[in-house]
Amino acid sequence: MTSLSERGAILATWEYVSHNHRAVTVLPDGCRDVIVRRDLATGTQELIVSGLDAKRQTMVLPGGQHLAGLRLRPGVTIPASLMHELRRAIERPSCGAEPSLVGQAITTYAELNDDLMGAIVAGRTVVGAARLLGVAERTLHRRMRARTGRPPSFWLGLARARKALACLSADMTLSEIAAEIGYAD
Structure with a gap:
């Protein structure tokens, strides 16, 4: 079995070309995407980081866009200073920075x-995760909020x-699945 750290921060890479104006539905899954969006007509680029949405979102994509994305593992955070530097590099016209x-x-x-995410998975409850880490539930809540932007319950x-x-x-039946993961039904 590989640990999260052995697998790295990037879950997958993807590309998409929007030839026509269209709406796309994005479902929440705990992953952030870092996207380099290039306008095919002008060649201008921008760096976008998706949010950690709790509900379905509809994104409107204009035509003539090339998107190159990096899907990050759940819980991965990127230092703000790094994002600032990457945005500057990507958006500079003469840069030619690649995804x-x-x-x-x-x-x-x-x-x-990894420590927080592993405890959440192994602990099965917020209290269980806090016990695994040897901290109070409130301390776990503060750490999760500070490091991932979301509470342990998310x-x-x-x-x-x-x-x-x-x-x-x-x-497995649906009732067996519910019992396995701790739901009543």
Whole structure:
């Protein structure tokens, strides 16, 4: 079994070209995306970091856009100073900065928060996670908020939903899945 730190900050890379104006639905999953958006007509680029949404979002994409994205693992944070420097580099017209350079910088400087995320998954409850870390529940709440921008309950719900999704492919009934991940039904 590999730990989160052995897997790194980047979960996946992706690209998308929007030829026509369209709306795209984005479902929340606890991952942030770092996106280099290039206007195909002008060549201008900008760096975008998606939020940690708690509900479905509809994004409107104008035509003529090339998006190159890096999907970050749940709980990964990027220092604000690094994002500022990356934005400056990407948005400079003469720079020619590539999304791969953004990926290298994130791989090097992102904060994985493995201790907190691992405790949330293993502890199965916020109280259980706090016990695993040897801290009070309130201390865990403050640390999670400070380091990930979300409270432990957000990450616990996400971990449970991901586990439920994984169980759906197993030969289990819905009531067995609910019991396995701690839901009443």
